[in-house]
Amino acid sequence: MSKTGSKEERDLVKMLWDADCAAMRAPASGGATKKPLPDVIAGNGKIYLAIEVKSSSKDRIYIDSPKIEGLLEFSGTFGAQPYLGAKFNYMKWRFLKLEDLKKTKNGNYRVDRELVLEKGLELDEIIGKDRQMKF
Template sequence: MVKKGSKEERDLVRILWDEKFAAMRAPASGGATKKPLPDVLAGNGEKYLAIEVKTTTKDRIYIDSPKIEGLCEFSSIFGAIPYVGIKFKYKKWRFLSPEDLFKTKNGNYRLDLDLALEKGLEINELLGKDKQVKF
């Protein structure tokens, strides 16, 4: 069975490679290990990114707090900048810092389309590029 979102993870890795960032999907993300691992790791020798990838056909998604805490823990140890990469259906990728996510009253996180459009970075902004990145 193919894990939901793996197509988007592969697509993001391809985009990052096209933009001269070495990138890979973490082979044990998603629960195969107790260690916190992001879905995608990328770097260009100057900037390192740890990305938790989410995809949805709706306008809102919820993320369990251990996922975000693990992303931040891994990033801190590794020296990467943590981001949640969200791909809403028919929309461009958006990337948000964990601190920009809405924390629910039960301690988890909510990310909706309006927040992604307001605070999320587009891929060219994430990578520090002046030009628009082609998909």
């Protein structure tokens, strides 16, 4: 993980703590272990989250399918709701349900700004504090 990705993960963990969720970065995420681990794990006693974190200064993010498969496996075993946390420059955090991700021809995933704006949920929505109307 690049320094930028680690910074984004730390920022998200701080935001989750500020929103009354216990949260931590999974130190072995990103391939240091054979077990599937998300980048961030969080919960508040009512809801548990497993988040794969991606950030970009460009308009598009690509994610290898094993990352998403691992997130699904971990979430199923742990009992967490899986999300892709996307942070584009000059945008606030948005969280996508995995079924909203777009598959590429080679079986990986692509997320762009438009998808994040259309389908992305805000932090308060995924922790159960608020609901945003989607049209």
